[in-house]
Amino acid sequence: MSLLLDVWTVAAVTAGLFFFLAGTVGLLRFPDTLTRLHALTKADNLGLGLVVLGLLPRVDGPLAGLKLICVWLLALLAGATASQLIARLARRARPPA
């Protein structure tokens, strides 16, 4: 059982790290603001979510797990709002052709 949980943690955290890596590469390589925002929010949403999922079996109790999930939800909310605001500014600065 504990071996299975270990495998789960390693797999999920590795997948999360992959999204962070891909998001960082996208942030550096994509051509314009909107695509870069897309890459950044993928890293935050999926990467952090997978890391949290992977760490859930390791927490001390249900309360600590709930806190981890809350951290993820707050990061989702903040990331989504900030990227919406930045995207709107970017569009206002350069209207679509």
Added chain:
Amino acid sequence: MIGGIFVDGGLLAMVVVVAVWTILVRDSFAAVIGYACYGLLLAFAWVRLAAIDAALTEAAIGGGLTSVLLIRAVVRLRATEASAQAETPGRLQRILAAVLSAAVAGALGVVVLGLPEPAPSLAPRVAEHIASTGLGNAVTAVLLAFRAIDTLLEAVVLVYALVAVWALTPDRFWGGRPGPKYAVEPNGMLAYLARLLPPLGIVVGIYVFWVGADLPGGKFQAGTLLAAMWLLTIMAGLTDVPPISRRLLRIALAAGTVVFLAIGFAGVPLAGAFLAYPEGFAKPLILLIEAASMVSIAVTLGLLVVGPPERSGAP
């Protein structure tokens, strides 16, 4: 063990790189963003040193609030930035500045490297006497009981900072409302966030204040969270900043310092010294000071960010 060294080394390298980048970058907005990243990385460094109280404060004040203040300053200075950058200082001035900076950095390095090993510590004495305060968090015990005078002066300094900001008010707006009036966009993203987040943020803020007695947390971190929630509703246009002449606002600003001083002076007849707490009453008195200070800190930090009055007091 190896993993820990890897993490610490990487963190240290990032702190140094971001610090150097923040100094070298020419664009002041980019420098402020670098400074914010630097603050967050420092907070991580405090976490690695197991100083959670310092980490929370660094993330809230150093990384968060100071960066917001600097961003506002950058936006305000943008109009004059080009002409200011055109005036490059002469060679002599630059050499003098470099020598002065290098001397300060060198002196700090010598002091840090010259610390005796093991470093002098008052931690055992705090651990010995912490039971008399009724608190579980040694940091709070030091801040509010053993070195309360420092914390009192900090509270006073914060109010002075706000007085300095208000001193920039044009005469005709004195007593008016600070900052611009933000337009509300009822179905906008920001208004949505400003409706959704504050209930959660206020609960978390009060929780951080309440656990500060026994766990990492306290009035400063809690006050910053409350200020952030207030600023969110202001910037989304859902609430307006009260005019600075309003009495309730002035009372909220002074409450922390006044309560702190009153309890401090009450200690002279009751416990024999300024800022001494009577036997058995230490914890409730500390909580009272912390609660009043939290309100004052939240209001002061919020008003520091919105800046000096720019409009008349009429709604």
